[in-house]
Amino acid sequence: MPATEWNITVDIDEQEDTTMAYASLRTPAGHEVTGVGQAQRNPHDPSVPAIGDELAVARALRNLAERLLHTTEKDISGATGEPAHLHREPCLLTDRHSREEAGRMADSTPENWRRVDDYLAATLLDDDTALTMARSDSDAADLPAIEVTPLAGKLLHLLARMTGARNVLEVGTLGGYSTIWLARGIPRDGRVVTLELEQKHADVARRNLERARVSDKVEIVVGRAADSLPRIAERGGEPFDLVFIDADKESNTIYLDWAIRLGHPGTVIVVDNVGRAGEVADPGTDDAMVIGSRRALELLGSDPRVDATALQTVGAKGWDGVAIAIVV
Numbered sequence: 530m531p532a533t534e535w536n537i538t539v540d541i542d543e544q545e546d547t548t549m550a551y552a553s554l555r556t557p558a559g560h561e562v563t564g565v566g567q568a569q570r571n572p573h574d575p576s577v578p579a580i581g582d583e584l585a586v587a588r589a590l591r592n593l594a595e596r597l598l599h600t601t602e603k604d605i606s607g608a609t610g611e612p613a614h615l616h617r618e619p620c621l622l623t624d625r626h627s628r629e630e631a632g633r634m635a636d637s638t639p640e641n642w643r644r645v646d647d648y649l650a651a652t653l654l655d656d657d658t659a660l661t662m663a664r665s666d667s668d669a670a671d672l673p674a675i676e677v678t679p680l681a682g683k684l685l686h687l688l689a690r691m692t693g694a695r696n697v698l699e700v701g702t703l704g705g706y707s708t709i710w711l712a713r714g715i716p717r718d719g720r721v722v723t724l725e726l727e728q729k730h731a732d733v734a735r736r737n738l739e740r741a742r743v744s745d746k747v748e749i750v751v752g753r754a755a756d757s758l759p760r761i762a763e764r765g766g767e768p769f770d771l772v773f774i775d776a777d778k779e780s781n782t783i784y785l786d787w788a789i790r791l792g793h794p795g796t797v798i799v800v801d802n803v804g805r806a807g808e809v810a811d812p813g814t815d816d817a818m819v820i821g822s823r824r825a826l827e828l829l830g831s832d833p834r835v836d837a838t839a840l841q842t843v844g845a846k847g848w849d850g851v852a853i854a855i856v857v
């Protein structure tokens with residue numbers, strides 16, 4: 530098992546007579562825990578630098594961070610008798626350290642993209658047990674961790690509300706994480722139709738949707754989306770107001786064509802993962818998923834039925850992008 534990485538900085542503030550220590554650790558799974566502590570210089574002999582104190586602070590921080598690292602949601606549930614969501618985030622830093630931190634944040638690195646995502650999520654999103662458990666149960670069922678980030682989920686939710694969507698189509702359900710966000714953005718009598726290839730993913734999603742109390746608004750259609758979409762067209766019903774495309778990228782143009790046909794002027798279409806770590810701009814790529822994203826963008830740029838743009842994104846999921854279109 531790879532070792533946990535430690536990073537402890539000790540900093541003496543000459544003017545304030547204090548010793549600050551910052552400790553961060555990165556777990557083998559890539560989580561980061563950060564702590565900050567402070568000690569006065571030795572009050573009995575102010576002329577002696579408080580080397581002992583610095584080390585004591587650093588050790589205390591290390592212990593604190595280690596305790597945080599090993600505390601599990603089960604420990605908390607055991608103690609409180611209630612379901613727990615353990616939210617790990619950096620603790621508040623002193624102004625001085627914040628400034629140093631801000632300096633370091635100028636580097637555009639995947640680690641800092643993730644930190645900013647953590648900060649944005651902690652600042653803008655509420656803790657939500659059903660969403661947290663949808664992710665952890667999907668993990669426990671060995672589903673791939675390829676759902677949208679919480680911030681992107683909230684974007685989908687807001688788009689549903691901003692567009693006043695009643696009917697939403699999603700291509701690619703996985704464990705239902707984005708589906709929950711979408712379903713919560715539509716009225717009580719609205720519907721989300723979500724298409725998923727894998728029965729196992731659909732089963733996990735169904736449980737997650739039930740726990741989130743949105744299953745009465747959601748229909749999961751199992752099978753190849755390219756087969757399901759013509760059947761949805763055949764059965765008629767109200768057009769879709771919002772479409773989220775997030776499945777096999779190779780079929781993106783098929784999904785886009787159906788999204789347009791099943792929509793109406795004003796329908797908003799969101800296509801995920803159109804940046805693909807910059808590879809989308811490589812015309813010589815032989816990666817089928819990148820080619821799928823390129824073809825989707827080309828369709829969006831040339832098809833007179835839609836008007837579109839796309840934005841690159843960086844964040845917890847790396848460097849990617851999202852396209853957004855309106856049916857005209």
Ligand SMILES: C[S@@+](CC[C@H](N)C(=O)[O-])C[C@H]1O[C@@H](n2cnc3c(N)ncnc32)[C@H](O)[C@@H]1O
Pocket residue numbers: 675676677700701702703704705706707708724725726727730752753754755775776777780
């Ligand atoms: C990126 S995941 C969807 C994540 C989900 N939208 C979320 O953010 O929570 C893609 C899903 O599409 C499904 N999928 C792949 N190929 C498909 C196909 N041909 N038809 C329908 N679903 C497909 C995969 O099984 C997977 O569950």
